[in-house]
Structure formats: C-alpha cells, structure tokens
Amino acid sequence: MIYMIMMGIESSAHTIGVGVVEGKKILSNKKKMYPISNKGIIPSKVAEFHSKHIPGLIKDALAESKINIEDIDAVAYTKGPGIGACLRIGQIAAKTISRQFCKPIFPVNHSVAHIEIARVMFNMNDPLVLYVSGGNSQILGIINKPFRHYHVYGETLDIGIGNALDNFARSANLLPAWGSSVAKAAATGKYITMPYNVKGMDFTFTGILKYATDLLAKEKLPDVAYSFQETMFSMLCEATERALFLLGKKELILCGGVAQNRRLNEMLQSIADSHDVKFRVAPDQFNADNGAMIAVVGLEMLENNDHYTLSEATIDQKFRADKFEIKW
C-alpha cells in the first residue's frame, strides 16, 4: 500500500513548526518556540523569529523523514485562527513550496488540527472533544448539517483557560508565565473556595481570574494556585460530563495546549471511567502547536480530492473550528 506524503506548516502563534506525515505515520515533527517572557511580546518580533527559523525546520523535517522536498505529495499550512503577522509566514512558505515544486496546497484550521491528530491516532469515529488552549476552550462534536463539521456544544463565554492561567502566572510572578508554572506552584496547595460559573455546557473564567489574582495578596501562593486551577478544571469537567451525557458519546478527546496538564487528564479519566467512555490524549508534542497535526488534516483534504488555487490559499485570523468542513 502506498501512502501520500504531506508536509504541514504551523505558524499561528508562538511556535513555528514543520511536520511530515505518510498515511497515519508521523515521519517528523520539528518546531521552535518563541521564548515566553514576562514582558510584552510584539507580533512582528515573533513573525521575524518564525521567518528566521522556517528554512532550517523544513530542512530538518525532511532530513529526519529521509526524503527530499520533491518526495512530498502536497503541502498544508495553518489558515487560522491566529495572529496575522505569524500566520503569514507559514502561508508564504507553503505557497513558495507549492509554486516552486508544483505541489497542491491546503489551508487548514488550527483548532480542528489539534482534534484530528488525536482522533486519527486513536482511531475514533465520533468523539466528544474538549479543546483547551490559550485563546479557546470549547466542547465539540461532529455533526453533518449544513456541512460536516465540529459543532461547538459549549465554550467559554469570555476568555480561554490558557490565557487565564498565563495571566495568573504573570500576576504571581511565575516564570515562565505559562500554565505549566501554575501547575508546579499548585502541587502542594490546599483548597480555598473560589467563584464557580457553569451554565449548561458554557463557562466563564474572568470572575475567578480576578478573584484569584486579588487573593495573592492575602493567601499563600500554592493554595491560591491550586484552588484556581482545580476550580477551573472542575468547571470544564462538569460541562464535559454534561455533554457526554446529553449526546451519549462513548469516546472523549482532550486536546490543545492545556491538555498537557496532568491533573486535568486525571480528572477526565475519572469521568470517562464512570461512564464507560474511551478517553484519549495525544502525547504532549501534538498538544503544543506543531506542524504534524496540520499535515494530518491536509492529508484528509488531499485524499478527498480537495483543490485550492494559490489565490484561495488565504489566512483568517478569526477562523472558528465550526466554519471548517471536515473531509473524511
């Protein structure tokens, strides 16, 4: 059996990544991340970082895959959502490869790519998805009308959970100002009650963020960090359990940057066990932004005989998951 080979380029935010997949096999997944600082980050600086590193990453990804650029069948890139200046770098690289080597090009939705790499990896057909990243926190599932897509059943009504964690980390002077640092600080904490806000399958995080940030002046950091994280995760879990229940799904995927959190994994595993649901999370490298996941979706589009001209290879900063047609 001969499988198609797809290169995927991801550049939507901090990370510039290039991955190559052949059928279900991941041949390589190379990336570099713009260093997270506690100060301001300027999009143009990140874009500069991406354009500096992309040629080397493409070379490394091909070398690790033991192929030449001519051997790929097509190239995919992130269309959005993301930061315009950053997205443009991946788009330009993909268009250049497409033009120069006559390879078909595929614009991919970043959020759907986070989901699809896990779905393909674990052979799932109809999963419920909890997608938790910096800017987004959504509960999704596939529906076929008006076109086949991931429908958003519930989501944050204000900010993404990752941004809430990063914001808190900054206020607490944790370095790097990232969810993983909050997790570390939380390790020895004791529980303090915090605002909890779930409505159906939706939730909000700004209320608890403000509460937790203010509490830093009065209570010990580990206790505040633990309670902040634990309460937000409990909100996500409650909404997810409600969705599992309402939709009767028997498969559950956790994905996106915050999916790297062990505590969140443990909590969802416990819910899945109690409802006889198959729960899977991809390895960390695929939950952080990466090129391989973009390639996986590109391949689905190629296998479905999708076609995009170079002028259709656009970017869209606000490209929602539910606007992207899935092709399998």
Added chain:
Amino acid sequence: MKLNGSYKQHVQKYRKLNEGAEAVIYASSFLGIDAIIKHRVAKGYREESLDKMLRYQRTKKEAKILSVASQVVSAPKVLFLEKDRIFMQRIKGVNLLTILQPNGSAVEKNANLQLHENKNLFSKIGSALAVLHGSNIVHGDFTPANILVDKNSISIIDFGLADMSQMIEDKAVDLLLMKRAITKEQYAAFLDAYKNNYSKAHEIIKRLEKIERRGRYQERTLTSTNEK
C-alpha cells in the same frame, strides 16, 4: 411542611428512574403523592470540599427556586429537602431531548417532530421562559434535556444551575443554550413567543447577539501582547 420523625417513614418504593449528568433520580411516593427523589451524587473527580459545597448549595438553591418557579410555570413542587436530596412532585411526560433525538444529535434529528406540533411546542417553551425571566428566575441549563413534554403540555425541570437574577447577561445565556440545541425553525417559534410574553425581551436579545459576536470573533492572542 412539618413532619414527625424521619422522612423515611413517609417514603415508599425507591426505584431508580433516571440518571442525569448531576443527579440520580428515584421514583418514590411521598405521603401518597407520586414523587421523585433527586439525589446529587458525589463526583470523585473533584476536590472533596468543592464537591460537597456544590452539591449541597445547588440542592438547596434548586429547592428554593423551584418553590418560586412552580407558582408561575409548570414545574415540580418541592415536598422535602435533605442535604443532597430533594423530594419533589413527579411530573408526567418524557424529556424533550429523547423526543428530538431517539439516537442521534439534537441538531440533526429533530425532523422527528411534525412541524405544526413543533411550532406549538416551542412557543410554549418560549412563553414559559418569558414568564420565568419576568419573575427574575434564570434557569442556567435551559436545554431540551430539562423540559418534560406530556401530549400538549410542557414542564420545566432541573433548576440546579438556576438563580434569582435581574442580569440581562444571565437571561441572554438561557436563550443561547436553547438556541444551540434546536433548529432554526424551532428557535424562531420559541423566540416569537418569548418576545410576545416578556416586555424586556428586546434588551435580552440584543445582549445575546453581543455574546455570540464575542464567541465568534474570539481571537487567539500571544500571551503577553496585552501587557505592553
């Protein structure tokens, strides 16, 4: 209602009737009335003190709000309250979710309902929400799973996430939850009735549009860009 001795002497026939996302429902009878017991079971995945607090608070709040709600719309009357259990009047009917989706997702499968009864049904739901909002009760989980249908009448259940609130935002979220779970046609009938029965509907609908825009255009940001 004052009772002598333990409530247990007045309760007969525990039989598991249903299981929701939060609670296990038992069929029972209470002083001769058809009743159910809604028991909020412990959730092992979360911190124990948070778990207990949520279950006890919600049970108490649900009972309190039910006692107001059941006077203005068709909703179960509370018979007895105990820690994480409510004894309430049993309502006839099946929940709307099972009507909409015998085996599929709500958004796809609700061709099951004939359009004419459909319209009628969803206007009743719209009027009921209008009445609740008019009394400043927000439901918090206003989806087909929490509406019981019996022939031509509907009842509202599951006030576990409900609140007494005058906030436009809270009311708009009730509309949003229902909107996501039903078809455009059903929502149109629902909304029409809501507008006709609630004087402040206009304001709430405007807020709903704002919430939807917020979600639709949610942008990914570089973590620190907002702090320059």
